[in-house]
Amino acid sequence: xxxNEIRTRIDEIDTQLVDLYVRRMQVVAEVAESKRESGxxxxxxxxxxxxxxxxxxxxxxxxxxxxxxxxxxxxxxSRSYQASLLDQPSPLIQSIQxxxxxxxxxxxxxxxxxxxxxxxxxYAQQACEKLFEYPAILYFDRFEGVFSAVEKGMCExxxxxxxxxxxxxxxxxxxxxxxxxxxxxxxRRLRVDHCLLxxxxxxxxxxxxxxxxxxxxxxxxxxxAHPEIQAVPMSNTAVAAETVANTEEEGVAAxxxxxxxxxxxxxxxxxxxGNVQNNSTRFLCISRKPEIYPGARKMSVMFRLxxxxxxxxxxxxxxxxxxxxxxxxxxxxxxxxxxxxxxxFDMEGDPRNPDIQRLISELESRTEHFVFLxxxxxx
Numbered sequence: 001x002x003x004n005e006i007r008t009r010i011d012e013i014d015t016q017l018v019d020l021y022v023r024r025m026q027v028v029a030e031v032a033e034s035k036r037e038s039g040x041x042x043x044x045x046x047x048x049x050x051x052x053x054x055x056x057x058x059x060x061x062x063x064x065x066x067x068x069x070x071x072x073x074x075x076x077x078s079r080s081y082q083a084s085l086l087d088q089p090s091p092l093i094q095s096i097q098x099x100x101x102x103x104x105x106x107x108x109x110x111x112x113x114x115x116x117x118x119x120x121x122x123y124a125q126q127a128c129e130k131l132f133e134y135p136a137i138l139y140f141d142r143f144e145g146v147f148s149a150v151e152k153g154m155c156e157x158x159x160x161x162x163x164x165x166x167x168x169x170x171x172x173x174x175x176x177x178x179x180x181x182x183x184x185x186x187x188r189r190l191r192v193d194h195c196l197l198x199x200x201x202x203x204x205x206x207x208x209x210x211x212x213x214x215x216x217x218x219x220x221x222x223x224x225a226h227p228e229i230q231a232v233p234m235s236n237t238a239v240a241a242e243t244v245a246n247t248e249e250e251g252v253a254a255x256x257x258x259x260x261x262x263x264x265x266x267x268x269x270x271x272x273x274g275n276v277q278n279n280s281t282r283f284l285c286i287s288r289k290p291e292i293y294p295g296a297r298k299m300s301v302m303f304r305l306x307x308x309x310x311x312x313x314x315x316x317x318x319x320x321x322x323x324x325x326x327x328x329x330x331x332x333x334x335x336x337x338x339x340x341x342x343x344x345f346d347m348e349g350d351p352r353n354p355d356i357q358r359l360i361s362e363l364e365s366r367t368e369h370f371v372f373l374x375x376x377x378x379x
Contacts, residue, residue, distance in 0.1 A: 024074075025081060032082040042082045042365070072310070076318055083356055083365070084191060092372055093357050097184075099290035099375075100352050108186060108293050108377070110134055115149035115158040118236030121260040123190055125238070127283035128159050130188045141235060143173050147180040150288050157185070163328070164192070164237050166275055167217040174332050174344060177302060183292070184227055184300050184374030186285035194219055194274040197241055197266040198253045206269070207251035208232055210240040214281075215255050222273045228328070238350040241266060256268060284374070292351055296375040298327070299349055301360070303367035304334065304342045312343070320357045324349050342369075351375035 018316040035042065052071055056064040089097070110133040116124040119139050128135045138155055140146050145157040160169050194215055198206070206229055209216075213233040216223070223231050234240045241260035246251055252262070253269060261268050305311040319326055328346035333339075363372040 008177065019283065024068070025078070028078045028081055029085055030076075032085040033056045035082065036086055042079050042086070057259060071081050072314070073317065073321075076314060076321070080318070080321075080358075080362055083362055089357075090361055090364060092370075093361050095290060096292065096351055096357065096360070096372065096375070099292040103293045105293055106293060107137065109156075110353060112136070112156040113138065113154035115140060115146040117146050117160070119238045119242055121238035121241060121263040122236050123192060123238075123257060123281060124159050124161065124236075126257070126259065127188050127190050127281075129310075131159065131186055131283075131285050132157075144176055144209075147182060149177055150182055150286055151180050153288060156287065158182070158286045160284050160286065161214070161281050162284050164214055164218060165278070165280045167214050169330055170214060173331065176329055177344070178332075178342060182286040182288065182373075183290040184284050184376050185291045186376045187282060187285045187298065187378035188285075189280045189282050192218070192279045192281050192341065193272060194237075194255050194279070195258055195261060196253050196269045196270040197220075197244060197256055197261050197264075198269050199244060199247075200265065200267045202250070202267070204251055206253045208249075209253050209255055210234045211241065211255035212237050212245060218274050218279060219255055221275045238263075282378075286374075292372065292375045293377065296351055297348055298378045299347050299356075299360075299375045300373040301345050301347070301363065301371065302342060302373055303345075303363070303370040304340070305367055307340055311366075315363065318359070318362060318366070319345075319347065322355065324356070324359060344373075 025315075030040075034040075052068060055071060055116040057110060059067040108131075109325075112132055112135060114128050114132065114135045114137050114138050116122060116128060117140050118124055118295055122139075128137055138149065140149065143160060149155040150158040160173050162173050163169050190248050192215075194211075196206070196209070208230045209223075210220075210232045211234060215237050216231045216233060223229060234243065237254070237256040238260050240254040241264045243265035244254040245266055255273060256267070258268065260266065305315070314328070325348040326345060328344070329347060330344040331341040332344070334342055349359075351357070351360075360372060
């Protein structure tokens with residue numbers, strides 16, 4: 001039989017499949033109405049398991065795995081359709097709608113009191129100045145201080161690094177997200193230009209370099225080429241520069257920005273000591289209350305999943321089916337729970353779009369401890 005004839009047969013079968021799919025979804029609508037009247041939950045695990053067992057047995061051993069995957073997708077779509085028909089906005093969706101409405105017609109603030117980790121000259125300060133035209137900045141020694149200042153209302157906003165294009169995620173910040181209440185309201189990407197800084201007139205070879213641990217990792221090739229140099233982590237690149245400016249110790253230098261060299265009167269010994277030239281760090285702006293400004297097209301969520309096969313795959317499949325671009329997936333271990341993780345997703349989408357709200361509602365219903373971290377503009 002010719003290939004075209006075989007494809008014609010497949011086309012005929014596909015037409016029948018679509019007709020049957022439409023009929024099935026019409027019956028699903030009746031199921032949704034019955035559940036509305038009885039108050040039953042959308043998902044019935046026992047029913048799904050029984051259907052899978054029956055249909056995979058019917059398909060035979062060779063095709064059972066394919067039928068299983070197909071019906072996992074059909075079940076997801078059925079639950080999604082039922083949820084859309086029941087269409088009762090959850091408290092989470094109501095709070096997202098309220099945050100959007102409260103910011104309609106408003107611009108992101110130009111003046112605010114901001115919490116940052118480090119000291120004057122830190123990259124976080126530069127990120128603040130990209131986010132706000134006239135920021136007033138309070139500095140804290142640790143990232144936790146930034147979260148606490150925002151959570152307690154000491155500062156209106158906080159700015160924190162979460163990801164670098166060379167060294168990856170700032171895991172300490174992600175771990176703190178689980179422990180604090182906050183909302184992401186903005187994000188900026190900042191180009192990072194690492195320089196090797198010393199006191200003017202310093203002589204002799206460099207024996208020790210101080211900087212933030214992320215900056216040291218971003219300059220690992222420099223240390224590989226100079227194994228005689230000791231890399232010593234500090235809390236912040238600007239703190240490292242300030243330390244070098246005030247030390248009497250010989251042979252010590254800092255990796256920090258050009259701005260720090262000017263601010264602390266240091267000499268630039270070497271420029272662009274990072275592994276790559278196009279190095280950038282992503283900073284988040286957090287607030288105590290939800291604020292979703294016009295133009296927000298990036299969303300962040302945090303959640304846990306039942307420790308069962310296929311749970312993460314189901315979430316990813318639903319996001320893909322909605323046509324939403326997943327831009328970041330981060331997992332962090334849950335303390336006290338062996339090899340169980342909490343997940344952080346960044347996605348593109350307009351939180352004002354009813355389809356996006358429906359997706360968020362579905363993700364909330366399928367996960368444990370779901371937290372909508374915020375929707376924001378990122379540049």
